[in-house]
Amino acid sequence: MRTAYRVETVRAAERALMEGLPEGALMQRAAAGLAAACADLLGGRRAGARVRGPGVSGARVALLVGSGDNGGDALYAGARLARRGAGVTAVLLTPERAHRGGLRALRAAGGRTVDATARAASGDLAEAAVAQADLVLDGIVGIGGKGGLRPEAERLVAAVRGLLVAVDLPSGVDADSGEVPGAAVRADLTVTFGTYKPGLLVDPAHTHAGALRLVDIGLDPWLPAEPDVTALHHADLAELLPLPSAESDKYRRGVVGVVAGSARYPGAAVLAVAGALRGGAGAVRYVGPAADAVIARFPETLVHTGPPHKAGRVQAWVVGPGLGDAWDARRDLEDVLASDVPVLVDADGLRLMPPAATRTAPTLLTPHAGEAAALLGTSRAEVEANRLRSVRALAARFGATVLLKGSTTLIAQGTGPVRVNPTGTGWLATAGSGDVLSGLTGSLLAAGLTPLDAGSAGAYLHGLAARRATGPGGTPITAYEVATALGDAWADVLDGPAGSRH
Structure with missing residues (x-):
């Protein structure tokens, strides 16, 4: 599991760790890990690089150096690369505030420095150093930076032609929220120290980070047990997935009720049932006007015309996909919300949900950004700009668990860490995938x-x-193809690196 902590927590852990270390030791640990990651990238050993590197010896490396420790990390890493034969130039955005020890180390290793504003008869020296580099290190601002890049830094970042590595966090993005309030670095690789930061896992900042590499600098003993954000791995999922025992029957495995579809949207019912049948429950009860379409595709489904409370025993309800807004849709929604079992509300169910709806049984809301904006009384752009704040606000407002769909899907309760889903693909932005x-x-x-x-x-x-359905080349998919691939995805998790649970 990946865990991420807010800047304030990281800073406190760093202070506690440094009390027991010689001065500068923590920065040297970070610089050593950063230099190793750059060496791997230059050697072509890092997947996903835009350009295959030439190797360290003889490579041209530029350091974009701001003030403070982030610039110091870049300078010390640059010194290590220079000692391995790289030609290293540090472009100093604020020469008077650059890290003194890092500058001394770089110059002693044979590196050179240039003022970011330096001009010569031959042209802009700083921009030329950046444009000609095989690899550029972004040490402009660290995890405490706020706001977008300043014009001088933005100009130099735009000149990058080689590989771009962010030091701890891409400059211009918010470490805690994942916001990108202005111009920001788009890295091929982000090398982060001690622990992940929430913004590295959550869009829009996540898309600026590129590949992620975590360097252990010894922070773990000083970090709290509960992180701010987590992202599960295959092994974590394998522990969660329900598996039948020898004594299982369909009721012990669980029966899910699906209230979905309408005369206008019968396909939503079919797709929701498709997802439900592949989700581990023992049986699916369908309630709604699309029974004929559902049975035609899935004859094992138990169907009923409604109302939901008369359909038979269920252990959870799904309500909302393609429900429409007719009076019976509202009736069925209220019927489901009045039940004493867990309820998932999606799509039209979110739009029709009474503002004062309160339940004692567990509730899961699954909005996309537009639906979340309507529930919060804000704009879609605001939700997408700060997904973490939005999902937490929804969970608090409705006293429910909220799954906020999007480029990075987030799941939040009223308290505790927010979970970030690490799987998915842009091809999931297709009609009906949310119903599945x-x-x-x-x-x-x-x-x-x-x-x-x-x-x-x-x-x-x-x-x-969805990744399985798109194939290696990433081709367009339909929602039904996603549903069909769920069995293989389930098998991938159970038979993954952690070992099989069969």
Whole structure:
């Protein structure tokens, strides 16, 4: 599991660690890890690089150096690369405030420095150093930086033609929130120290970070047990997924009820049921006007015309996909919300949900950014700019667990860490994919998972299935293809590196 902590927590851990270390030792640990990552990248050993590196010896490296420790990390790493034969030039954005010890180390190793504003008859020296470099280190601002890049830094970043490595965090993004308030670095690789920061895992900042590499500098003993953000791995999912025992029957495995579809949107019912049938529950009950379409595709489904409370025993409900806004849609929604079992509310259910809806049983809301904006009374752009704040606000306002769909899907309760889903692909932005996710997640609820775990597992499997469906080249997919690939995604998790649970 990846864990991420806010800047204030990281700073406190660093202070505690440094009390027991010689002066400068922590920066040297960071610089050593940073230099090693750059050497790997220059040697072509890092996947996903835009350009294959030439190797360290003879490589041209430029350091974009701001004030403070972030610039110091870049300078000391540059000194290590220079000692291995790289030609290193440090471009100093604030020469008078550059890290003194780092400058001495770089110059002693044969590196050179240039003022960011330096001009000569031959042209702009700083821009030329950046443009000609095989690799550029972004040491402009650290994790405490606020706001976008200043014009001089933005100009130099725009001149980069080689590989770009961010030191701890891409400059211009917010470490705590993942916001990108202005111009910001887009890195090929971000080398972060001690622990991940929330912004590295959450869009829009996540897309600026490129590949992530964590350097252990010894912070773990001083970090609190509960992080701010987590991202699950295969092994974590394998522990969550419900597996039947020899004594299982369909009721012990859980029965999920699906209230979805309408005369206008019968396909939403089919897709929600498709996800539910592949989500681990023992049976699916469908309630709504699309029974014929559902049975035609999935004859194992139990169907009922409604109302939901008369459909039979269920351990969880899914309500909302393609429901429309007719009077019976509102009736069925209120019927489901009045039940004493876990309920997942999606799509039209979110739009029709009474503002004062309160439940004692667990509730999971699954909005996309537009739906979240309507629930919060703000704009879609605001939700997408600060996804962490938005998902936390929704969870607090409705007293529910919230799965906020999008480029990075987040799952939050009223308290505790926010979970970030690490799987998925842009091809999931296709009609009906959310209906599949709702059915899948509802089935996991019925099988006994908590809303937080069901939302996390559902999003993970959904994203993994989409990756499988797109294939190695990344081709367009349909929602039904995602549903069809869920079985393979489930098998991938159970048979992953942590070993099989079969």
